Amino acid sequence: MKIAAFEVRDDERESFTDESNRVGVDVELHAECLDPSNVGLAAGCDGVSxxxxxxxxxxxxxxxxxAGVKVVATRTIGYNHIDLNAAKRRGIMVLNADYAPNGVAEYTVMFILLVLRNYKPALWRGQVYDFSLEGLQGRELRNLTVGVMGTGRIGATVIQCLTxxxxxxxxxxxxxxxxxxxxAEYVDLETLYAQSDVIxxxxxxxxSTFHIINRETIAKMKDGVVLINCARxxxxxxxxxxxxxxxxxIGGLGLDTVETEGDLIHRDxxxxxxxxxxxxxLRQFPNVVMTQHMAFYTDAAVRSMVSxxxxxxxxxxxxxxFRTRIA
Structure with missing residues (x-):
């Protein structure tokens, strides 16, 4: 059996070698994205990753x-970059990845604390030996209401961490x-927007969820609300x-992922x-913390995604x- 893997990062190569040896398949590794210019690399392969x-x-x-490919496997939980209807029409099975929710959940809680405690401007000041406190007073999480939108595996783990x-x-x-x-108390969105200090x-x-956070929904939120996005x-x-x-x-943002990030993410x-x-x-505001789509990025998650x-x-x-079948 032969697999062609694309977008392979250096940190994935050892896991690919270990996994291919373990299950007895031949995996060809390619650093570039799979696109029309190099789809020929998949010829003769049973699957692509x-x-x-x-x-x-x-x-x-x-x-x-x-080209004879029967399976497309994405090493991500999300799969909106794959046309599932076309895959079904051509008889190609689509798989997505699975990994423990703890890494993203812990990262989410970290983001909440970074924004609430004004860590970004404090870091800036410390780098130029300004150790003043003015404007850095934070809030304690125990005194706040946190709204969690989506209680699948990651959302549920965030709630467990927050308890x-x-x-x-x-x-x-x-x-x-x-x-x-x-x-946690399940409520409708209107209630969550109106009562949450952090969302x-x-x-x-x-x-149905595209731009679920927009001008109209933000208007329903508390003044000074903190918004966190480690999802999409x-x-x-x-x-x-x-x-x-x-x-x-909005009183602060913690963003690991941002709309229109596609030409930036994981590139120098x-x-x-x-x-x-x-x-x-957006990233220049002192109350906005942004990272490069890395909430998922732990040693355990990388191994699981490749596996x-x-x-x-x-x-x-x-x-x-199959592990996780979509189409």
Missing amino acids: ILGQSHIDAAMIDALAD GFGCRILAYDPHPNPKVAEH TLHMPLLD GELMDLDALIDNIEAEK RRTDILTNRGIAY CSVDGIRAAIVDGD
Whole structure:
């Protein structure tokens, strides 16, 4: 069995070698994204493994099917970069990855604390030996209400982590989890918006959740609300965030992912002329903490993502089984 893996980072190579030896498959590693210019590299492969910057549209699905590919496995939980209808039409199985929710959940709590305690401006001052306190007074999490939008595995783990802080926790999900309800109060979105001091998003990106945080929903929130996004950038309207930070309606942002980040994420752009004005402008505010889409990035998660991809393709082809099947 042969697999072509694309967007392979250096930190993944050892895991790919270990996993291919363990399950007995041949894996060819490519650093570049899978696109129309190099789809020929997949010829003769049973499956391909990708990350989120390889956009597998209908034309790419046709090219992969014509090359004999039977499985597309993305080493991400999200799969909105793959045309599932086209894959189903051509009989290509699509798999996504799975990894423990703890890394993203812990990162989310870290973001909440960084914003509440004004760590970014404190860091700036310390670097120039300014040890003054003016403007750095923070808030204690135990005195606040945190709203968690989405209580799947990651959202539920965030709530579990937050219970130790003694804060009031509100939750929203179309499908409430009885176990989560032991630690959080399920409410409708209107209530969550109106009563939360901090709101953190843990929802998938769907048509129904695109720009769920927008001018209208922000207007329903408390003045000075803190918003956290370690899920998908497109859940939040970038222009609405900028306008409401400027107006001081939003008191702080913790963003690991941002709308329009596609040409920046996981790339070194230090010497490039960047045209993404929205992100450049947003990141300069002292109450906005932004990182490079790395909430997932732990040693355990990387191993799990590679394992799901390689073993998932092998199981789908050899055993007629799969790790996480989408289409």
